[in-house]
Amino acid sequence: MPSILIVDDEAIFRRGLRKIIESSSGSWQVAGEAKDGYEALEMVENLKPDVLLTDIRMPKMDGLQLIQIAKERYPKLLVIVLSGFDEFTYLQQSLRHGVRDYLMKPVEREELFKTLGKLEAELAVKPQPTTELYTDEPADARMIRQHVSEHLVAGLLKGYVNESDLALLSRIGVTFQEPSFACMIIKLDKDTLDQERYDKADPSLFQLYIQQIVQELLDQRAKGFSFILSETEVVALVNLADRPQAGDPLFELSETIRRRMISLSRLTVTIGLGRTVGCIKQIPQSFQEAKIAQLHRLIVGGDRVISYERIKESNAELPWSSLLELPLELLESSIREGKPEQTKQYAAAFITGLCSQAKSPEVIHQQICKLLIHGYEEAEKLRITQNWLGERTIQAVLLEICSLNSRTELIDCCCGYLGKLAECTADGQRKAEQDPIDKVIRYVNQHYQEPLSLTQVAEQVYLNPAYLSTLFKQRTGTSLVEYWTDLRINDAKKRLASSNEKVTIIAESTGFGNIRHFNRVFKSVTGLAPNDYREQARSVRL
Structure with missing residues (x-):
């Protein structure tokens, strides 16, 4: 039968x-x-x-x-x-x-x-x-195992695969036994490669070569799996025993990969490195951060490791208000609040001031690219990127910005993109009224500087606090308390690095109930006491 x-x-x-x-x-x-x-x-x-x-x-x-x-x-x-x-x-x-x-x-x-x-x-x-x-x-059984592994790990990066699916990976020899994970995206610096050399070879062979080098070093120095995600990207998912701070073994591993590529083949690569996360469900977060880090290649150049964690720390140390009379916060607020016309006015004023005060065209392009990358990161969180950019990629948008040398063209172009982003944000906020988690995220983003409790936030969406806490963790991979604590700490880091405010005032204005609680939480997250962090941030700028 x-x-x-x-x-x-x-x-x-x-x-x-x-x-x-x-x-x-x-x-x-x-x-x-x-x-x-x-x-x-x-x-x-x-x-x-x-x-x-x-x-x-x-x-x-x-x-x-x-x-x-x-x-x-x-x-x-x-x-x-x-x-x-x-x-x-x-x-x-x-x-x-x-x-x-x-x-x-x-x-x-x-x-x-x-x-x-x-x-x-x-x-x-x-x-x-x-x-x-x-x-x-x-x-070729090895090839088939590679196919299955690639599909499963790609699913992990996008959040489609859960822990129960890891049994299949284990059966074909790919195991993730350690508790922490981090993502790398390795891209060939095509613009530094001799064009004749590139044209004579199948482009896919470059990606295959990079993947093999990456996997060889992973096997030697860490645990993980690498594969070719697209025609331009090799991805590595690294499995770690703990969660090192930025610049520790993970950064060194990335640097070793970069140097090995140069020594063996005279090829240069740029590596975007996401932060280390503590569970399977947070892998997509690290993957997204690695993508954001890769975007900064347009700002800092290629042939380097670009760490998302270091980008965030670096941006926290840049006092925008010292560059311009118009605080950048007004522009960002108008985008978050979904006000397109106000956004365009602030964007025009921002770019006008930037062009008047910047010392070179490169600085202008860099600052505008940083602003657009930040906008892209927020759009990804709100899941409105497709509505914002349509069929265009953020890479294409950044290249367009870097090709403009007219102040009028820059203003028109940026006002168009940022105004559309504010418009899409407003649309997303209207739709979010039907989704309790999106509404909670928006509420916490606006009120994290105030005292918050699970009960208070749950009342905004008419849910039981325990149920909301469980639902939030399932959807985001982090707890609601951890989410607003990260917002507060990041705000505090910016203020410590760019102002002379007293630590007590910063603690109160970022939502912490008292200075002792602030000091304890800040040190547990950053590894430094607030005053030590401020000194280190300023010494880096000097």
């Missing part, structure tokens, strides 16, 4: 397909149902079906990725593709992987029966014990 495995992320479609197949005149047996590609791979191995019937669009691992890996592992497995997306590109790709038929959703009973009849006849003409389909070892 031929068997079939159904793969679809929607339970209603799986049940419907099972019912149709079991009612057919043939002798088909539904071996099982899987909700995504990862579950399907495990079920294929355990159940050994004759046919795989899979949807194309699914979370985590899509149907095309599933087919590619399954066919590499089991070349004789028969595959049928389902899709609600009538796109020729999907048909092309699926046929390239040896798919026998392509059916559109909603599946018509007669069409499915016709396809199953053909496959049943094919299996009957060339009878093969089911186990024979699964006796062939892959041509």
Whole structure:
């Protein structure tokens, strides 16, 4: 009796397909149902079906990725593709992987029966014990393990994979046993590479070479996994025993990678380094921070390690108000409050003042790029980047800014982008009224300088404090108290570095109840007492 495995992320479609197949005149047996590609791979191995019937669009691992890996592992497995997306590109790709038929959703009973009849006849003409389909070892088992590992780790970076999915990684030899994680993004400095050398080689070979060097050093000096995420990016997820401060072993590992690339190949790379996080669910946060760090290449140049933690500390030490009469806080506030016209006025005044006082065009571009990167970071947190930039990337926007040398053009361009950001922020705030966590984040961002309690915040969204605390941790990977404490500490760091305010006043104005509590929390987060931090920040500037 031929068997079939159904793969679809929607339970209603799986049940419907099972019912149709079991009612057919043939002798088909539904071996099982899987909700995504990862579950399907495990079920294929355990159940050994004759046919795989899979949807194309699914979370985590899509149907095309599933087919590619399954066919590499089991070349004789028969595959049928389902899709609600009538796109020729999907048909092309699926046929390239040896798919026998392509059916559109909603599946018509007669069409499915016709396809199953053909496959049943094919299996009957060339009878093969089911186990024979699964006796062939892959041509390169290591490559297949790499495929599966890449899909799973990419899911970790984007928050699609949870701790229960790590069992599959462990089975294929990729383990994350330590409690802390950090992300690196390594990019080739293409602009410093001889163009003839680059043109003569397949660009993907450069990425493969970088990935191999990174993985070799990870194996020697740390624990982690690296892979090629895109045509321009290699990503490394590093597993750490503890959470070192910025500039500790993780930064040194990144520097070693950078130097090794130069010594072995005369290639230079820029490495964006996210902060170390303490659990699986916070990995996307470190990944996003590594992306932000990479953006600063336009400001500080390439062939270096750019640490997100150091960027934040450096920015905290830059007293914007000393550069301009107009405090930058007014511009940032107008964006946060979703006021497009006011934002444009402040942006024009900011750029006018910057152009009048800056000593070089580079300084002007750097400061504007910092402002836009900050805006991008906030847009990512609010999930409005797509509405703000459309099909453009933030990299393209920064390059556009750096190409302008007219004050009028700079003002028009920046007012356009920042005004649109404020407009999208306002839209996002209106939509956030329906999402309690978004509303809580917005409320805390506006009131963290005041005394706060879980009960007080929970009242804003009409939720039980304990339930809100649990929900917030699930959605963000951090507790609500930790979230507003980070806001307060970051504000305090800026004030300590850029003003002569008394520590007592800073403690009170950033929401801490008393100076003793402030001192204790500040030292636990930064490793320094407030006065020591102020001295260190000022010595760095000097």
